[in-house]
Amino acid sequence: MKRTEIVAALQSEKTGQDILVKGWVKAFRSNRFIQLSDGSTIHTIQAVVDFEKFDEALLKRVTTGAALAITGKLVESQGAGQKVEIAVEKLEILGDADPEEVSKTVMQPKKHSLEFLREQAHLRFRTNLFGAVFRIRHAVAYAIHKYFNDRGYYYIHTPIITGSDAEGAGEMFRVSVLDPKNPPLTEEGKINYAEDFFGKETNLTVSGQLEAELAALALSKVYTFGPTFRAENSNTARHLAEFWMIEPEVAFNDIYDNMDLAEDFLRYICKYVLEHNADDLKFLNDREVQEDQTKPQAERNEMSLIDRLNFVISNDFQRLTYTEAIEVLKNSTPYKKKKFKYPVEWGTDLQSEHERYLVEKEFKKPVIITGYPASFKAFYMRQNDDGKTVAAMDILFPGIGEIIGGSQREERYDILLEKCKAFHIPESEIWWYLETRKFGTVPHAGFGLGFERMVMFVTGMTNIRDVIPFPRTPKKAEF
Ligand code: 4AD
Numbered sequence: 001m002k003r004t005e006i007v008a009a010l011q012s013e014k015t016g017q018d019i020l021v022k023g024w025v026k027a028f029r030s031n032r033f034i035q036l037s038d039g040s041t042i043h044t045i046q047a048v049v050d051f052e053k054f055d056e057a058l059l060k061r062v063t064t065g066a067a068l069a070i071t072g073k074l075v076e077s078q079g080a081g082q083k084v085e086i087a088v089e090k091l092e093i094l095g096d097a098d099p100e101e102v103s104k105t106v107m108q109p110k111k112h113s114l115e116f117l118r119e120q121a122h123l124r125f126r127t128n129l130f131g132a133v134f135r136i137r138h139a140v141a142y143a144i145h146k147y148f149n150d151r152g153y154y155y156i157h158t159p160i161i162t163g164s165d166a167e168g169a170g171e172m173f174r175v176s177v178l179d180p181k182n183p184p185l186t187e188e189g190k191i192n193y194a195e196d197f198f199g200k201e202t203n204l205t206v207s208g209q210l211e212a213e214l215a216a217l218a219l220s221k222v223y224t225f226g227p228t229f230r231a232e233n234s235n236t237a238r239h240l241a242e243f244w245m246i247e248p249e250v251a252f253n254d255i256y257d258n259m260d261l262a263e264d265f266l267r268y269i270c271k272y273v274l275e276h277n278a279d280d281l282k283f284l285n286d287r288e289v290q291e292d293q294t295k296p297q298a299e300r301n302e303m304s305l306i307d308r309l310n311f312v313i314s315n316d317f318q319r320l321t322y323t324e325a326i327e328v329l330k331n332s333t334p335y336k337k338k339k340f341k342y343p344v345e346w347g348t349d350l351q352s353e354h355e356r357y358l359v360e361k362e363f364k365k366p367v368i369i370t371g372y373p374a375s376f377k378a379f380y381m382r383q384n385d386d387g388k389t390v391a392a393m394d395i396l397f398p399g400i401g402e403i404i405g406g407s408q409r410e411e412r413y414d415i416l417l418e419k420c421k422a423f424h425i426p427e428s429e430i431w432w433y434l435e436t437r438k439f440g441t442v443p444h445a446g447f448g449l450g451f452e453r454m455v456m457f458v459t460g461m462t463n464i465r466d467v468i469p470f471p472r473t474p475k476k477a478e479f
């Protein structure tokens, strides 16, 4: 008999027929009711055994975590909570799970801390919580590809190993095959990368943008979706050393088109998850409500997870310039009461306390800030006519902070060349990027969405380590 997935079995109208399901035991109550899960849905199917008909030794092996194949009749359920259940006819143990061992793991059915779950990242997939998170993570990835595909964008695979650090987005991880104990040296006594695998210094990429731009200046609408790496020593709930980024790049778009695209894109993802992951979302929503009840009023969410997603779908984002944002902050209560740790001064970057104030207290909705001072933004951002600011945009989300960073790109060769000099980027390293500005250069714009930050927003998870299967953070690369 062919295996039926539990998601299909639960929706099946074919009561009275025999089916075969396979999965892992979540619980076995009263020597009679098996709750079986196969990951196809957050729900388990109930399989009812008549213990008199089965060997006692066999039933003893039906323990939490064990893998089973169950054949039986799909019948209407007598109990509350499920429409159908299986009257077990045949029960096969595919893999045992020693209860003694299971009791030391996150599979033990009780509440575990997220920290403990992280220590067992190899087993946390088995929990309802991480089942829900990773089904949604998949849906978000799929929705992103669908969004761009449906709109005529091309998916470009940009390199993971790169020979340039032009982006300047952060510290990089070196890629080298040289013997660290005995590296070849140059005459000046420096490591001789000419003898390394690629004949030059190479690193893991921090962004696929520069290469995506090259493609956009021919294919018009492209996007990347790949892993990116940053070796910053950031031990926050929003930073990973290895994370995934989506970077659309569009020829002929200006900064306003870029904002419109980003807003539409983020709304689409929220809508997609609401429409396709209702069961998992409800689970996460209810879990958050329960967690909130254990917290003081001030730390509780003002809106439920599902309400937050609907809110993003139905409200325009707040758009303002960096200069306006500084004004708002200077007029704010925390500023006047000296509650901000970092200075609020035109020309200094906004810190997360400032961003949080704008999003969570002042506007209470997603915010797009544009027109940042050129001094702390990347070299490729288009210079505004005021000569001081660039056509940058950051999108800030409640509870997340910066979810998107992007800009209109500098398409004017001379200005870009000047910028490279000012940023100490050697022409010999960036010649290929500069060259696109010589042959039919056009205005273009793009942005980068942090995939995990988006998954945090749609799942309500508050630590980025809990939305990627195997997080890489400083001093942690287990599994
Ligand atoms: O703002 P960032 O650094 O922008 C870029 O890399 C541009 N090249 C994007 C572009 O214009 N094509 O990064 C983009 C986004 C951030 O807004 C954030 O959501 C996420 O990537 N991000 C991180 N996510 C997790 N861990 C980190 N260490 C991250 N650093 C950035």
Ligand code: MG
Pocket: 402, 404, 405
């Ligand atoms: Mg940024």
